[in-house]
Amino acid sequence: MRKISQVYDIESPSQIKDMSIDELTQLCSDIRTFLIESISKTGGHLSSNLGIVEVTVAMHYVFDSPKDKMIFDVGHQCYTHKLLTGRSTQFATLRKKGGLSGYQKRSESKYDCWEAGHSSTSLSAALGYAIARDLMHDDYQVVAVIGDGSLTGGMALEALNDIGSKQKKMVIIFNDNNMSISKNYSGVEKRITDIRASHLYIDLKHDVKNNLKSNKLGTNVLNTLSHFRDKIKDEVIDAPLFKEFNLDYMGPVDGHDIASLIKVFQAAKEHDGPIVVHVLTQKGKGYKFAEQDKVGKWHGVSPFDVATGKSLCLLPPNEISWSQVISNTVMDLAEKDKSIVAITPAMAQGSKLLEFQKRYPDRFFDCGIAEQHAVTMACAMALGGLKPFVSIYSSFLQRAYDQVNHDMARMNVPIVLGIDRCGLVGDDGETHQGVFDIAMLRSIPNLVLSQPKDAQEAQNMIYTAFASKKPFCVRYPRGNVRYAKNKSYSLIPIGTWEKFVVGTPTQIVITYGPDVDHVINKARENQIGLLVVNARFFKPIDEVMMKDLLKLNLPITVYETDIKKGGLSSAILEYMNTLDEKIHVLAIGDHYVCHGSIRSLRIQEGISTECLFEELEKNG
Numbered sequence: 001m002r003k004i005s006q007v008y009d010i011e012s013p014s015q016i017k018d019m020s021i022d023e024l025t026q027l028c029s030d031i032r033t034f035l036i037e038s039i040s041k042t043g044g045h046l047s048s049n050l051g052i053v054e055v056t057v058a059m060h061y062v063f064d065s066p067k068d069k070m071i072f073d074v075g076h077q078c079y080t081h082k083l084l085t086g087r088s089t090q091f092a093t094l095r096k097k098g099g100l101s102g103y104q105k106r107s108e109s110k111y112d113c114w115e116a117g118h119s120s121t122s123l124s125a126a127l128g129y130a131i132a133r134d135l136m137h138d139d140y141q142v143v144a145v146i147g148d149g150s151l152t153g154g155m156a157l158e159a160l161n162d163i164g165s166k167q168k169k170m171v172i173i174f175n176d177n178n179m180s181i182s183k184n185y186s187g188v189e190k191r192i193t194d195i196r197a198s199h200l201y202i203d204l205k206h207d208v209k210n211n212l213k214s215n216k217l218g219t220n221v222l223n224t225l226s227h228f229r230d231k232i233k234d235e236v237i238d239a240p241l242f243k244e245f246n247l248d249y250m251g252p253v254d255g256h257d258i259a260s261l262i263k264v265f266q267a268a269k270e271h272d273g274p275i276v277v278h279v280l281t282q283k284g285k286g287y288k289f290a291e292q293d294k295v296g297k298w299h300g301v302s303p304f305d306v307a308t309g310k311s312l313c314l315l316p317p318n319e320i321s322w323s324q325v326i327s328n329t330v331m332d333l334a335e336k337d338k339s340i341v342a343i344t345p346a347m348a349q350g351s352k353l354l355e356f357q358k359r360y361p362d363r364f365f366d367c368g369i370a371e372q373h374a375v376t377m378a379c380a381m382a383l384g385g386l387k388p389f390v391s392i393y394s395s396f397l398q399r400a401y402d403q404v405n406h407d408m409a410r411m412n413v414p415i416v417l418g419i420d421r422c423g424l425v426g427d428d429g430e431t432h433q434g435v436f437d438i439a440m441l442r443s444i445p446n447l448v449l450s451q452p453k454d455a456q457e458a459q460n461m462i463y464t465a466f467a468s469k470k471p472f473c474v475r476y477p478r479g480n481v482r483y484a485k486n487k488s489y490s491l492i493p494i495g496t497w498e499k500f501v502v503g504t505p506t507q508i509v510i511t512y513g514p515d516v517d518h519v520i521n522k523a524r525e526n527q528i529g530l531l532v533v534n535a536r537f538f539k540p541i542d543e544v545m546m547k548d549l550l551k552l553n554l555p556i557t558v559y560e561t562d563i564k565k566g567g568l569s570s571a572i573l574e575y576m577n578t579l580d581e582k583i584h585v586l587a588i589g590d591h592y593v594c595h596g597s598i599r600s601l602r603i604q605e606g607i608s609t610e611c612l613f614e615e616l617e618k619n620g
């Protein structure tokens with residue numbers, strides 16, 4: 001076996017199996033240094049990874065990946081897992097095209113048995129693997145790692161409920177760093193604090209140090225470990241919260257003490273049925289700026305200078321993030337209108353709502369990683385007289401499709417839904433690309449769905465959204481935009497597009513968002529005659545303008561930067577078909593269908609077979 005003298009020497013987790021506690025401790029320290037250096041150059045999820053180094057090393061020491069299944073919730077904290085499974089030399093490519101993914105990725109390594117990016121899926125995955133194992137008569141361990149933030153997600157709680165019922169053997173490592181991206185807001189967190197306070201911390205460090213005479217973990221040491229394993233088994237207790245789910249529990253354990261972690265994991269491995277091992281870790285451990293961070297600035301970072309902690313990606317002057325433009329506008333409007341409230345499902349930092357929280361603490365609501373709950377709660381707030389602004393990243397909004405449809409749109413509730421990080425987001429990859437929301441939302445009746453082209457229009461769009469008293473979505477991308485605060489706001493007529501003429505147009509480009517200006521500028525630079533359309537509403541689209549555009553008889557290109565199927569181009573093609581009816585369509589219109597017999601409803605909606613044959617006769 002090749003000896004590890006530096007992190008780059010690690011080819012497989014089997015190399016750490018015969019290391020001593022001192023050697024493992026040194027390895028953890030080397031991994032931390034590696035992570036700080038490497039992430040400072042590539043960017044990535046720094047704090048969560050620094051916090052979980054020892055836990056991951058101990059997991060790979062005790063369990064046998066890839067035979068045993070290791071599932072990391074979200075997956076943003078799996079960098080040490082990547083290092084221990086032979087991927088260190090690729091770290092310079094982290095989150096770059098063709099390089100290492102920032103999450104577990106099955107195509108990347110046989111050690112990655114699961115993929116995520118969205119939170120709170122690990123426990124369902126663990127139960128699924130455990131059920132498959134038992135039915136297939138396989139023999140492997142299932143280990144899920146879930147953070148205290150991810151445990152606030154509804155899916156995780158649904159899975160706990162089911163795991164407690166099915167009682168399949170698995171180890172749930174509950175990584176408690178007392179932080180989500182920012183502060184963790186949850187009742188669960190309060191319950192966890194009770195657990196921390198009410199149980200003796202398992203600290204067997206001194207016992208281990210006294211008993212591990214040998215440097216290498218040979219037979220003596222393993223005997224010692226099994227002695228402790230028995231001792232730790234006695235620590236299996238009924239902890240509030242987990243007991244309610246019918247789950248056994250061990251902990252809390254110092255998540256930075258490799259010896260204690262190994263012992264507790266050994267004991268958990270022997271446990272029958274599901275067991276929660278509670279590890280206490282510090283987010284950002286080993287890097288002072290990250291350790292001190294209380295608001296999530298070091299959760300996900302772009303390249304930075306290690307010595308000063310300063311970001312190496314400076315904003316061009318006069319530019320701020322789109323999220324900041326939106327949040328500035330909401331704050332401005334909230335100043336005058338005390339019924340405006342802001343809601344975030346655990347994304348206050350990324351959505352730039354921390355300042356709103358500071359200014360209007362009573363009107364700010366972080367509801368944990370709970371997109372579904374955020375939308376439904378906002379609906380009732382609106383019906384109760386408030387004016388909610390709910391900010392959700394496009395890809396996370398996929399979680400709340402039903403709530404947007406069933407609660408917000410169906411009841412026609414006036415909510416301003418800020419869809420942040422729409423379009424391609426880049427480094428986070430396929431789990432986070434916000435390219436589905438137009439297609440996903442366009443079929444929902446009552447909704448307004450818009451995207452402003454620049455900061456000025458963004459401010460007016462938010463103003464329009466609040467004034468509209470409709471379920472109103474405003475989407476905006478990751479990244480920055482030139483910004484000057486509007487001196488006053490003006491209403492944008494809902495469903496209207498804008499035309500920009502460059503030179504003498506010979507073609508038409510219909511596009512949206514920041515690409516409107518990009519196309520105009522490029523056409524000007526290259527002296528290309530274009531008619532550029534700012535399609536700032538996807539629903540409703542501007543049918544009047546569309547008709548006029550068609551009359552011009554110029555080639556039309558729809559420049560769409562989101563998923564094609566169901567997107568803006570689909571909307572335009574659908575509309576064009578209504579003009580010449582080349583294809584006759586019988587279908588339910590853009591509205592909800594009330595109750596009644598299916599037959600009566602089919603007649604009402606013009607989709608009965610009689611309707612079809614009447615149509616055929618008309619067209620025959």
Ligand SMILES: Cc1ncc(C[n+]2csc(CCOP(=O)(O)OP(=O)(O)O)c2C)c(N)n1
Nearest residue numbers: 048117118119147148149150179180181346
């Ligand atoms: C459905 C969903 N919503 C929001 C996020 C954004 N997000 C990523 S990590 C994270 C916090 C997770 O906290 P925790 O599980 O405690 O892990 P830690 O970062 O503390 O290690 C959040 C909110 C997400 N990935 N998925």
Ligand SMILES: CC(=O)[C@@H](O)[C@H](O)COP(=O)(O)O
Nearest residue numbers: 074076117300350421428478
């Ligand atoms: C892991 C996760 O889901 C978030 O940390 C996400 O990476 C944040 O993305 P932004 O950097 O765009 O806020």
Ligand SMILES: [Mg+2]
Nearest residue numbers: 147148149179
């Ligand atoms: Mg956490």
